[in-house]
Amino acid sequence: MMNIEKKQKVCWGIFYLFFTACLCFLALYLYFIGKSHSLQFAEIVIPLCFFILAFAGGYGSLKYKMLEDSHRFVDPITGGANEFRFQDAFHKRISVGTEQFAFLCINIKKFSLLNSQYGWDVGDRILKSVYMALKAKLKENEYIARINTDTYYLLLRVADEEELMKRVYELDDAVYFMEGLDIEQKLFLSIGAYILKGDSDTYANAVDCAEFCRTQSEDASDRNTHFEIYTYTFQDKREYHRKLQDMAQPALDKKHFKVYLQPKYELEGETLAGAEALVRWEDPVEGMMPLYEFIPLFEQTGFMRQIDYFVFESVLELIEKWMDEGIEPIPISVNLSKSHFTAKNFFDEKFLPIFERHHVPKKYIEFEISESVMLDDAGVLIDLVQKLEDSGFACSMDDFGSGYSSLNMLKNLHVSTIKLDQKMFSEEEKERGKIVSKGIIEIARQINMKVVAEGIETREYVDFLKEQKCDLVQGYYFGRPMPMEQFQLT
Secondary structure, three states, rough: OOHHHHHHHHHHHHHHHHHHHHHHHHHHHHHOOOOOHHHHHHHHHHHHHHHHHHHHHHHHHHHHHHHHHHHHOOOOOOOOOOHHHHHHHHHHHHHHHOHHHHEEEEEOHHHHHHHHHHHHHHHHHHHHHHHHHOOOOOOOOOEEEEEEEOEEEEEEEEHHHHHHHHHHHHHHHHOOOOOOOOOOOOOOOOEEEEOHHHHHHHHHHHHHEEEEEEHHHHOOOOOOOOOEEOOOHHHHHHHHHHHHHHHHHHHHOOOOOOOOOOEEEEEEEEEEEEEEEEEEEEEEEEEEEHHHHHHHHHHHHHHHHHHHHHHHHHHHHHHHHHOOOOOOOOOOEEEEHHHHHHOOOHHHHHHHHHHHHHOHHHHHHHEEEEEEHHHHHHHHHHHHHHHHHHHOEEEEEEEEEOOOOOOHHHHOOOOOEEEHHHHHHHOEEEEEEEEHHHHHHHHHOOOOOOEEEEEEOOHHHHHHHOOOOOEEEEEOOOOOOEEEOOOOOO
């Protein structure tokens, strides 16, 4: 696009110079060489030259500005509309008020992983192909735009929810059955939809409702396409989430958030070998707040970062207390929220100052990072883990085995410990889980990684893991999470 603009500038510049030269030559010729009556003519022509030049310059500037404005509304990847153009189309269509529209927010799942695996060029082709596949399913007076990296907004004409669901399935099939992408896996989508309430609805509200549904659908299904329509139930849920957000900071200030510790046991002698720090929210009015309600929400809003700082400092204070009392501490693992990884220097800027306020040896601190972070930004995670391990902190990969390419991570990610996803030890996946966990433990042992199995609730699994030479276990069989103040080392 920029090349086109530069050519436009050059062409107009040459035209101005040539046109001006011709007019000036004509005027000078008439003034010096022409007949006497030409003097009067020249006096007319010279001002006319400048007038024409000014007009041409103004016209050229206007044309260039129009070209520039047109590019401002174009998405450089897809060649289609961007959000500026989409927002304009939204207002024009909704203002008519004769048809019912649905606002869709569509996101390509795990797109960052595809970018890391196949490179930016392939990633751009995927983005454009998805755009074209979705656009091909649009009808008259409908609209689509790519909004950010892997998110698209659509405006569809629908009569009711039933028609909307049918249209969504068509869009999903169009993306799922795309060909020629040069990638091994199929593409899955997370989709949120909101049926507009006529011309009184605003763009901001439509975005808010559709995005809310999309994030809920993404949480509901980690692997396949999932779709949610904004309903009164979602409206109630959104209001509840807003209430939780308003309560969060005051609750943290008033110490309504509590740190719990769940013990980790060494399998060889079944002795206490460590603990994991967990957070609980004990509201004086509402009681114990459900983890599934506030943790995913605070991950999205970023408030989970504040909770992580609180948990980290609480753990350091506890270890200091043990040391002051002459008690040998045990290593405690602290979780790092995904939301931290939006800032590359978050550890140096946030966690390190907290650590330096206390006198705790690094060997007593372990940072747990969810495997899902790897899928979002592998490069940042690999660099951080290497930095922490080099600095003397231990790192473990939580929920190992839940993602797309867990085993592939082991060659790039130099963590000291992996924690097997507790789903491997559910009754529904018993036999398959045993086979998979056995293989992972064997591989980990060969590359000198420790393995922790979490979610262990029965003696059967304890004996099985001991037989496989798993290092540590964590779960209800040995102990439930308990308030930090009640946790005993002896």
